[in-house]
Amino acid sequence: xxxxxxxxxxxxxxxxxxxxxxxxxxxxxxxxxxxxxxxxxxxxxxxxxxxxxxxxxxxxxxxxxxxxxxxxxxxxxxxxxxxxxxxxxxxxxxxxxxxxxxxxxxxxxxxxxxxxxxxxxxxxxxxxxxxxxxxxxxxxxxxxxxxxxxxxxxxxxxxxxxxxxxxxxxxxxxxxxxxxxxxxxxxx
Numbered sequence: 029x030x031x032x033x034x035x036x037x038x039x040x041x042x043x044x045x046x047x048x049x050x051x052x053x054x055x056x057x058x059x060x061x062x063x064x065x066x067x068x069x070x071x072x073x074x075x076x077x078x079x080x081x082x083x084x085x086x087x088x089x090x091x092x093x094x095x096x097x098x099x100x101x102x103x104x105x106x107x108x109x110x111x112x113x114x115x116x117x118x119x120x121x122x123x124x125x126x127x128x129x130x131x132x133x134x135x136x137x138x139x140x141x142x143x144x145x146x147x148x149x150x151x152x153x154x155x156x157x158x159x160x161x162x163x164x165x166x167x168x169x170x171x172x173x174x175x176x177x178x179x180x181x182x183x184x185x186x187x188x189x190x191x192x193x194x195x196x197x198x199x200x201x202x203x204x205x206x207x208x209x210x211x212x213x214x215x216x
């Protein structure tokens with residue numbers, strides 16, 4: 029996944045990251061299912077629509093059909109993750125949407141420092157309104173389709189969908205759960 033892309037023209041922005049699922053094809057059929065996450069995304073979009081992202085940590089957990097459930101052979105943790113994109117979306121209304129082509133690189137995997145994966149395709153990223161002039165912004169939804177190549181799994185097409193980590197935390201646990209846990213810790 030290229031990441032969360034939502035800086036406004038000529039501005040720098042930061043995201044806590046995204047969490048999502050990806051379906052990959054190695055032999056023409058979509059057969060591999062991954063859970064992925066990207067933490068601390070740094071982004072900059074130039075006034076002409078060209079943008080770059082950098083993330084120091086991305087993981088891919090591969091799900092198996094057998095008893096192991098998660099495959100350690102196909103799962104990855106990468107430390108150099110960057111992308112270059114072009115944004116066709118109109119940002120005049122201060123929304124932070126992105127639609128356009130991208131090229132990304134994931135490199136230096138845990139246990140395999142020579143790992144390199146190249147990805148290219150189209151991304152649609154729906155963001156919220158950025159009216160508070162903050163460099164932090166909530167990414168609502170990221171959809172990505174494209175082609176990937178690496179020396180481990182060869183090449184194939186993929187499709188992925190992701191949401192912001194804050195939105196994912198709200199999905200997996202509600203405020204009621206948090207408040208109940210706090211009361212239990214305080215002895216109420």
